[in-house]
Amino acid sequence: MTKEIITMGSINQDIFVNTKDYPKNGETVWVDSVNNQPGGKGANQAIALTKIGGKTKFIGAVGVDAHGENMIKNLQKHGVDTEFIVSKKGINTGTFIVILDSTGENTMLGTLGANNHLSDDDIIKAFDQTNADYLLLQLETSKASIMTALKIAKEKNIKVVLDPAPADGYDEEFLKYAYLITPNQQEAEAISGIKVTDIESAEQAAHIISQKGVENVIVKLGSQGSLIYKNQETTFIQSHKVNTINTVGAGDVFAAAITVCLNNSQSLIEAVEFATAASAIKVSKKETQEAIPSYSEIQDFVKKQK
Numbered sequence: 001m002t003k004e005i006i007t008m009g010s011i012n013q014d015i016f017v018n019t020k021d022y023p024k025n026g027e028t029v030w031v032d033s034v035n036n037q038p039g040g041k042g043a044n045q046a047i048a049l050t051k052i053g054g055k056t057k058f059i060g061a062v063g064v065d066a067h068g069e070n071m072i073k074n075l076q077k078h079g080v081d082t083e084f085i086v087s088k089k090g091i092n093t094g095t096f097i098v099i100l101d102s103t104g105e106n107t108m109l110g111t112l113g114a115n116n117h118l119s120d121d122d123i124i125k126a127f128d129q130t131n132a133d134y135l136l137l138q139l140e141t142s143k144a145s146i147m148t149a150l151k152i153a154k155e156k157n158i159k160v161v162l163d164p165a166p167a168d169g170y171d172e173e174f175l176k177y178a179y180l181i182t183p184n185q186q187e188a189e190a191i192s193g194i195k196v197t198d199i200e201s202a203e204q205a206a207h208i209i210s211q212k213g214v215e216n217v218i219v220k221l222g223s224q225g226s227l228i229y230k231n232q233e234t235t236f237i238q239s240h241k242v243n244t245i246n247t248v249g250a251g252d253v254f255a256a257a258i259t260v261c262l263n264n265s266q267s268l269i270e271a272v273e274f275a276t277a278a279s280a281i282k283v284s285k286k287e288t289q290e291a292i293p294s295y296s297e298i299q300d301f302v303k304k305q306k
Contacts, residue, residue: 005049005263006132006158008059008123008149009042010115010140011075011085012094013067014248014288020102037288038074040094040115041138041165044252047078048292049136052278053260059126059149060085061114061141067093068114078289084126088114094140104244104283118145127152136161136259138252139169150177161262162214163255164191176213180262182255183209184220202227203234216268218258220251226272237272240280240305249288254279257298277302 019031046058058080062068064087071093075082096110118141127149135153137160139146146169153160159179164170167190175181175191183205185196191212192205202219206229209217217229225238257278261271278298285291293301 004055004132005134006057006130007046007136009138010040011043011060011062011071012040012096014039015097017099041140041252044249045256046080047289048253048256050079051292051294052257057081057130061088061118063091063093063114064089086122088117104247106248116142120148123148134159134259134263138163161259178214180216181214182218188219237276242280242284244283245286247283250279250283253282
């Protein structure tokens with residue numbers, strides 16, 4: 001039987017603003033729509049892990065407020081184990097404003113709220129009750145909580161898949177704990193100092209990131225595809241051509257799908273091929289978490305591409 005996967009990360013109330021163009025500084029514009037959706041990179045990844053791969057243990061925090069209650073109910077609706085989601089008194093649930101333009105690209109503003117207040121005890125309790133081989137981790141909680149999770153994972157020989165987003169949360173010390181890292185172009189540039197625009201520059205960045213201590217590197221090149229860097233050898237996986245509607249959460253689905261495949265003892269190339277299909281399905285739909293595909297949906301999509 002496949003072991004569970006443990007993950008830790010953010011839980012947010014997202015407020016989506018759909019607009020044809022971004023307003024200029026100081027400008028007031030009419031937008032197409034405004035709506036609320038459950039979000040947070042941690043919650044997105046936990047739901048994706050559950051829908052794609054089965055049992056998931058999720059460590060996170062919300063405020064003692066209506067948003068927090070709704071976020072926990074939403075996670076439970078998707079089958080996520082919420083035993084280790086803690087409610088923090090006197091602190092708001094994380095909230096983000098997501099601006100989507102006509103191309104589906106997103107820009108975000110937000111506050112981490114309760115996500116920034118996970119304690120060592122909150123994290124230790126969860127790790128004490130897992131047999132996981134893999135930890136999926138991103139950077140929307142405090143640096144202290146991330147370091148605690150990384151150190152415990154190392155002590156327990158749990159391999160870390162690190163999604164280094166958002167870039168503001170990055171610390172180079174994280175790299176020596178990661179088995180695999182999945183930066184996009186902007187994150188790869190922040191880590192390596194190389195501006196990533198194509199396959200050649202992605203390979204240069206991946207080489208530098210690998211030298212900083214990460215065994216395996218995947219550089220995401222958006223609509224171009226993804227470059228895998230392993231043992232100083234590269235493989236490029238092209239993206240699928242789809243009508244892009246909403247890119248929010250695509251990286252979370254990508255990282256979760258890779259982690260599921262690795263947890264199922266598949267190769268890194270197989271994992272990235274599967275994850276590429278999963279993220280293509282995600283970006284072709286309007287919603288964020290509701291658009292996360294199941295394992296069977298991804299399989300069906302792959303079959304249709306052949």
